[in-house]
């Protein structure tokens with residue numbers, strides 16, 4: 001069974017924010033190609049799991065933290081052929097669990113991919129959000145927000161499954177950032193509350209968890225430092241963007257360490273860039289690979305001097321970018 005899931009339409013918000021690279025990759029020009037459904041789910045699960053580990057491991061330091069459960073919803077209506085998608089996934093309704101983070105609260109409560117979700121907090125999903133019309137992702141995003149709201153209010157959310165089982169999941173602290181995989185252009189990007197990574201990028205990273213974690217940590221750093229606000233409306237955008245990229249490279253080291261990853265993964269990713277095996281990053285905004293490597297190594301040394309790895313306390317932000325001389 002093959003099916004095609006439409007690209008996330010909420011890329012409009014993300015378009016304005018920081019991209020790991022803004023390259024239009026030639027091999028993204030695949031035909032509106034059918035993807036094996038199991039690969040879509042494996043990608044979702046990998047990114048939910050790594051994203052959860054990063055955001056849970058850094059919850060104590062993120063200015064915006066909230067209880068999370070490590071769960072991503074799916075909506076069959078985001079597929080070109082919803083009926084086929086329901087059949088392939090074995091769903092009895094449109095709304096289902098797309099993926100749960102390994103070892104996250106949802107997984108530990110017994111939720112698994114392809115469980116049809118009938119109600120959230122006792123309210124039928126049909127009553128909460130109308131089926132999508134123009135923006136096919138609006139409903140699933142709205143329902144995801146319902147879950148987040150319930151968790152923020154009481155720390156617990158209850159989901160009613162198709163077989164009428166009610167599963168109450170208690171949230172655990174996490175940075176309030178959603179992680180999504182999409183088929184959109186660009187490799188990875190972050191807004192204040194969302195990190196996205198392109199499916200092609202996962203392939204380019206060889207589906208290597210340490211490499212994917214390094215990219216997600218860089219993007220989570222953009223979100224955690226609220227670079228979206230910093231860059232919105234500035235005149236000298238290039239200088240501010242470069243500053244943001246330097247900060248994200250440096251903070252990614254702390255974020256990886258707090259999630260139990262070897263922070264050297266950030267350096268390894270850049271070494272692969274240098275070796276030309278990974279064409280991911282626009283050097284115009286991210287700086288030369290050599291400079292990035294040096295910065296990352298220096299930051300690893302800085303972090304070693306702060307054994308609590310409390311980046312809220314010890315991470316040095318850069319000052320406002322100096323004005324670039326006119327050319």
Ligand SMILES: [Zn+2]
Pocket residue numbers: 018019020218222244245248
């Ligand atoms: Zn970046």
